[in-house]
Amino acid sequence: MTINKSKELLTEFDYVEFYAKKLREDNSFFVQQKSLIDSQLKSSISVFRNAFGTGEEFNI
Amino acid sequence: MNEKGYELKDETIIVHRELNELDFFVRDFLEILKKHSDYLVVSGFVSISTGRTRGTEDVDVLFSKLEEKEFEKLFNELSENGFWCYQGDSGKEVYDYIKNLNNVRFARKNQIFPNIELIPVDKTRKAKFFEFTHSQKIRIGDFEFKIPPIEFEILYKEIVLAGKKDTDDAKHLRTFFAEILRAEKFKEFKPIINQEKK
Numbered sequence: 001m002t003i004n005k006s007k008e009l010l011t012e013f014d015y016v017e018f019y020a021k022k023l024r025e026d027n028s029f030f031v032q033q034k035s036l037i038d039s040q041l042k043s044s045i046s047v048f049r050n051a052f053g054t055g056e057e058f059n060i
Numbered sequence: 061m062n063e064k065g066y067e068l069k070d071e072t073i074i075v076h077r078e079l080n081e082l083d084f085f086v087r088d089f090l091e092i093l094k095k096h097s098d099y100l101v102v103s104g105f106v107s108i109s110t111g112r113t114r115g116t117e118d119v120d121v122l123f124s125k126l127e128e129k130e131f132e133k134l135f136n137e138l139s140e141n142g143f144w145c146y147q148g149d150s151g152k153e154v155y156d157y158i159k160n161l162n163n164v165r166f167a168r169k170n171q172i173f174p175n176i177e178l179i180p181v182d183k184t185r186k187a188k189f190f191e192f193t194h195s196q197k198i199r200i201g202d203f204e205f206k207i208p209p210i211e212f213e214i215l216y217k218e219i220v221l222a223g224k225k226d227t228d229d230a231k232h233l234r235t236f237f238a239e240i241l242r243a244e245k246f247k248e249f250k251p252i253i254n255q256e257k258k
Contacts, residue, residue, distance in 0.1 A: 012228065013137045013227075013228065013231055014230050016231045016235070017231055017232075017235045019111070019113070019232075020111065020231070020232045020235035020236040021067045021235055021236075023111040023236060024065045024066070024235070024236050024238070025064060025065065025075055026062045026064070026065070027062055027063045027064065027065045027076040028062045028132060029065075029111075030075075030077035030078070030111065030208075030227065031078075032078065032113075033077070033080075033111055033113050034078055034080045036113050036217070037081070037082055037108065037115075038080050038081050040115045041081045041082055041085075041165075041173075041174060042081070044115070044117075044173045044174075044203070045171055045173065048079070048171065048172045049170070049171075052065075055203045058137075
């Protein structure tokens with residue numbers, strides 16, 4: 001995996017474009033995306049399990 | 061050697077990545093839904109499944125506005141397979157939402173997130189009905205599902221939704237799919253989407 005540096009990254013919009021170009025040309029970047037999506041999901045499930053309980057205790 | 065992020069093969073977009081937990085959740089739900097109705101996955105999941113790295117609380121899925129008995133069958137099968145509905149405990153109880161074209165949400169039992177926002181569609185919802193009947197197949201590993209034409213999805217996010225998250229999603233789709241986007245499709249879809257904005 002090689003990341004060529006760019007001097008024209010200024011806004012968040014630029015980063016969206018930068019990352020999409022990388023993904024388009026090299027699917028190895030999807031490994032990091034999977035890791036991020038999986039960890040976000042795990043965290044939100046955990047937060048709401050703590051807040052609302054599980055099984056018969058589950059209550060919203 | 062690494063591959064490109066996707067390819068277009070026999071009119072199907074094939075994304076070269078492994079499935080993640082969000083994909084498994086959506087796949088399990090669609091396996092049941094498609095036995096009862098046609099469907100279309102729209103909005104955030106289209107961008108996330110093609111590489112956008114952002115969280116989402118819900119996955120938007122269009123489905124046909126079913127008759128009450130048909131909806132009850134769908135509801136029961138979802139319940140039997142570990143999903144619960146925010147709006148009620150039976151299909152009969154929830155059906156008023158569907159009848160009035162209001163969205164309902166399902167999550168796995170004992171969970172709130174992620175959830176599916178199920179959006180009933182009929183011919184009166186012109187733009188939604190158009191995308192619903194003009195789907196694009198996409199495949200990730202062994203998970204194949206239907207999304208709107210990419211050009212339609214981009215314009216819908218830029219013109220109708222138009223929030224920051226949506227314009228970022230649209231930028232991602234424009235860049236990632238730059239090689240297969242068709243100018244004539246943007247021209248065709250724009251008036252349909254502009255109607256939705258009114």
